[in-house]
Amino acid sequence: EPPVLGRKTYFVTDQSGENHQWAQCEDCSKWRKLPIDALLPSKWTCSDNKWDPERMTCVSPQEASMEELAELIPIKAGMVAWKDLCMVMQKLNFITPY
Numbered sequence: 001e002p003p004v005l006g007r008k009t010y011f012v013t014d015q016s017g018e019n020h021q022w023a024q025c026e027d028c029s030k031w032r033k034l035p036i037d038a039l040l041p042s043k044w045t046c047s048d049n050k051w052d053p054e055r056m057t058c059v060s061p062q063e064a065s066m067e068e069l070a071e072l073i074p075i076k077a078g079m080v081a082w083k084d085l086c087m088v089m090q091k092l093n094f095i096t097p098y
Contacts (some may be wrong), residue, residue: 009040010073022073028058031069 009021019036025046032049034040040048046058054060064072 009034009038011036012072014072022069025058030058030060030062031064033063 009023011019011021013019021034021036021038022031023034023038023040023044024031026043027045030046032046032052032055034049035051038051046060047056049056055063
């Protein structure tokens, strides 16, 4: 059988040189920082965040602001700018500012 692909995540190295990945909750759209070796199912939510008990629910605040995430998560050429997309989503109340 072919492998089952999990949720798309973004691998980053922060300013201190630490490697980790970011995943977006399918229910609340908040981004959660996860260990570099975390493997996620295709449908991933905050309640699956067993690595960070303080952020295991959708009511928990996002660890980084949208501006900080825009600096961490790469943008591919031809895509809408991340900051612009976040601003539009906030105006439409799809996400809340942090």
